Amino acid sequence: MIVFACAHPSIDKLFEVERLTPGAIHRPSSFVQVAGGKGLNAARAAVSIGADVRAVALVGGHAGGWIEDSLAREGVDARSARGSHETRSCLSVADEETGGLTEFYEDGPPVEGSVWGAFESEIEEALVDAAWIALSGSIPSGAPEDGYAAIVASARKSGVRVAVDARGVYLEHALSSEPDVVKVNGSEAAQILGSRATNDDPVVVAHDLRGRAGGDGHAAVVTLGTDGVIAVDPEGRVLRGTLDVRGRYPVGSGDAFLGGLLAAFDEGDTFEKALASALGAAAANAEVPGAGRLTAERARALSARARVETI
DSSP: OEEEEESSOEEEEEEEESOOOTTSOOOOSEEEEEEESHHHHHHHHHHHHTOOEEEEEEEEHHHHHHHHHHHHHTTOOEEEEEESSOOEEEEEEEETTTOOEEEEEOOOOOOOHHHHHHHHHHHHHHGGGOSEEEEESOOOTTSOTTHHHHHHHHHHHTTOEEEEEOOHHHHHHHHTTOOSEEEEEHHHHHHHHTHHHHHSOHHHHHHHHHHHTTSTTOEEEEEOGGGOEEEEOTTOOEEEEEOOOOOSOOTTHHHHHHHHHHHHHHTTOOHHHHHHHHHHHHHHHHTSSSTTOOOHHHHHHHHTTOEEEEO
């Protein structure tokens, strides 16, 4: 079973408009909203694939209640820590004419320290029969910046393997507790590695991240958008994965990638097969409006077309 922790969820909305024109009134041709935030998107994708999943979210207000109800309707086993804050919303606007995507990410209000403590307690309970936990996204203001590090250390001490998909200071702190897998995109790698991420090739970047996560026995995965993925597995092998399929709705594809990756790991698949499954989930996500929404059949069909090789 996989636990997906989401410290900073949101209601993620997607508008489709014929043409995005600054300063103009727009009437969307379609509209989708989902219980979002990186962790919940990844959980939804993993559930769609058929994985045994439990989600833990830190929510508040009417928006938090909508997220709880939405997850229940989708069949996601979820539990929450509740605060007095109002959970944020984020908006993506798809331009039908150009195929472009414009995104607006609300930061959200601070949360009380006691609410973060309740969130950690919910995670501890959720981990009782778990094999994996994924810590995804940012941490809201008011919570400790090193909050992920404590959860990583506690989970590993309990024998639960940990994957981290975060950025900036949250990722730096999490790496200090040596997660089993660190998964980031190219821009997130640049944030933490600085010039090394921009001047060196992704193989060097992946090796550097793996070293920061503990070295031997740990893995690093760097997603590169349409260029695929570079990974260094626990044995130190370097793998490149590609899938030549492009969808119109890339929001949440990185989260779906993580959901597919951990679903495969939870099934005992090899690292190569897990990367192919993750690429298939990410590509299937990009074909459907709404982050983390995909079908298992399409994800499997696309993963069969993925190419993963040792380099």
